[in-house]
Amino acid sequence: MIREATPGDVEGAADTLTAAFAEYPFTRHTISADDHLARLREFQRLFLAEIGLPHGRVWVSDGLDAVAVWSTPAGDAGPTLQQLLPRLVELAGDRSDAHASAEAAMEAHRPAEPVWFLGTVGVRPSAQGRGLGRAVIEPGLAAADAEGVPAFLETSTDANVGVYKALGFEITAEYDLPDGGPRTWAMLRRPSP
Structure with missing residues (x-):
């Protein structure tokens, strides 16, 4: 069963996202290798507790094996992100310059219009292949559709990319992140009537 997350889910959801992103090319590029998993977990915990829950929407599966964190147009997380910036730079460690250049490169490909932004989604590796990722993403897509927002x-x-295409997303940009960063795809899904 999929449900909206509560503050009591933050720690377990952060564990799931850490396991899901342990070897992810973007986080490996933008978060220091020194104590990487602890840094990654705190990054995910902050995103859940300070951005997703208060300013967006978060869905989880029973047992917290899958998590999807959305920023929403109504959430206005900008001021909170600015407050968190020093902590995020600290967590990036010796990769803080790479993190900043990656964010700047990605910003150029982000929509100017209001969107539901799927900031992070992950499935615990032991639970992958059961459709849980899609299941935690779909309520956000339905909510975006209900608002008529991409x-x-x-x-x-x-x-x-193929997983997201199957959910109706289309590639809007494909580029390599600076400083030897990974290839990255920006993807948009127009609202369904």
């Missing part, structure tokens, strides 16, 4: 995401693995 959904947007970025991914840094080719395998994810």
